[in-house]
Amino acid sequence: MAGPEPPRPPDEPTRPTEPLRPVPPRQPVPPRQPPYGQQGYGPPVYEGYPPEPPPADPWWSSPGAAFAAGLLGVLLGAVVGYLIGHGNTTTKTVASGPAVTHTVTSTKTVPTVTTVTDKTVTQKPPDEEKRVEAEEQVKTLEKENEELRKAEGG
Secondary structure, X not given: OOOOOOOOOOOOOOOOOOXXXXXXXXXXXXXXXXXXXXXXXXXXXXXXXXXXXXXXXOHHXXXXXXXXXXXXXXXXXXXXXXXXXXXXXXXXXXXXXOOOOOOOOOOOOOOOXXXXXXXXXXXXXXXXXXXXXXXXHHHHHHHHHHHHHHHHHO
């Protein structure tokens, strides 16, 4: 295990700073030179003529032209799509591998028609007889229970 770190040597004492040098006096700014053409060389500048107007914008820089070009592209795309989709050519596909079998299952709902005539026939479900029999048995058991309670209590 290492012992504590040895003490660091003391920092160097601060040295006195050098005195600032005096700031030189400000120099005057040289005058601006006159623009090109007024110095005696270059083409002369005539004060009587107005400046030349900027060139006219091309026809494609207006928003109407951009809208018309977009509409034309959409219409052209619709016509090409219609012609491709409704062409009379048939496409023949040639398989390049073994045949693949797909199993397709579908559920078909067949509606049933019930004809009602003058004579109404009600059919009992097959379990109806068992239900009626069970109800009768319950009634008889309840009667027996009542009789037993009366005999015990009375």
